[in-house]
Amino acid sequence: xxxxxxxxxxFLIFAAFVSANAQSTDSASREAKMPTSQxxxxxxSSDEQRQIAATFVKxxxxxxxxxxxxxxxxxxxxxxxxxxxxxxxxxxxxxxKDKKCASISILDPSDYNxxxxxxxxxxxxxxxxxxxxxxLAALPRSEASRSTEEHAINKIADALLALDRQR
Numbered sequence: 001x002x003x004x005x006x007x008x009x010x011f012l013i014f015a016a017f018v019s020a021n022a023q024s025t026d027s028a029s030r031e032a033k034m035p036t037s038q039x040x041x042x043x044x045s046s047d048e049q050r051q052i053a054a055t056f057v058k059x060x061x062x063x064x065x066x067x068x069x070x071x072x073x074x075x076x077x078x079x080x081x082x083x084x085x086x087x088x089x090x091x092x093x094x095x096x097k098d099k100k101c102a103s104i105s106i107l108d109p110s111d112y113n114x115x116x117x118x119x120x121x122x123x124x125x126x127x128x129x130x131x132x133x134x135x136l137a138a139l140p141r142s143e144a145s146r147s148t149e150e151h152a153i154n155k156i157a158d159a160l161l162a163l164d165r166q167r
Contacts (some may be wrong), residue, residue, distance in 0.1 A: 002126070008153040012058045022044065022167075033038055034099075034110065044116070046109070046110045048111045049110070049116055049119070050079065050108065050109055050110065052116075053079070053109045053120065053123060054079065056078050056120050057123050057127060058077065059122075060124045060127050060128075061075060061077055061104075061124070061127055061131075063159075064124075064127060064128050064131050065131065067160075068131050068132070068134075069135075070131060070133050070134055070135060071120075072100055073100045073101065073102060073134060074087065074099075074100065074101040074102070074105060075101070075102045075103075075131075075134070076102075076103050076108060077103075077104045077127065078103065078104070078105050078106075079105075079106060079107075079108040079109070080092075080105040080106065080107060080108060081108050081110075081111060082107060082108075082111040084105065085107060090106065090107045090122065090125050091104060091105060091106040091107065091126040091127075091129065091130050092104070092105045092130075093105075093134065093136060094128060095133075095134055097105045097137045097138065102134055104127065104131075106123055106126045106127065106130075107122075107123075107126070109123070110137065121166075124161065125157055125158070125161055128157040128161060129153055129157040132153045132154060132156050132157055132160075136149070138155070
């Protein structure tokens with residue numbers, strides 16, 4: 001990684017940290033405001049879960065798009081079945097960095113075998129992960145660096161969410 005790429009990555013982490021800490025609502029009050037179906041205490045149908053998840057993802061996309069300074073991007077999110085994604089992945093992003101538009105595919109809740117609250121947490125992690133890919137789109141990419149890039153993006157996304165959830 002070149003020095004300028006290291007500086008960009010460091011700046012990304014710093015900016016996300018500052019932005020995450022600038023938000024005023026803490027996790028407990030967000031949880032208390034959620035419908036009980038989102039808190040995992042009520043069993044809902046898979047259609048209801050899909051609707052709740054789609055609304056949740058749309059809200060989280062807006063929050064994280066702002067935090068990561070990607071508001072100038074046109075980004076859509078679609079639920080995808082496991083068979084539509086590459087093996088061992090939970091999401092995918094296709095983007096055009098010149099047009100600043102992207103489409104994010106995330107695993108449909110019906111393909112999870114987790115409690116619904118955990119599904120929502122994982123969907124948010126996937127959204128953040130895919131947005132970090134967009135933020136790093138200007139960096140050179142190759143198949144040789146893909147594994148290293150994925151590892152770094154996983155760590156960044158995990159760190160951003162850990163910071164957000166400790167508030």
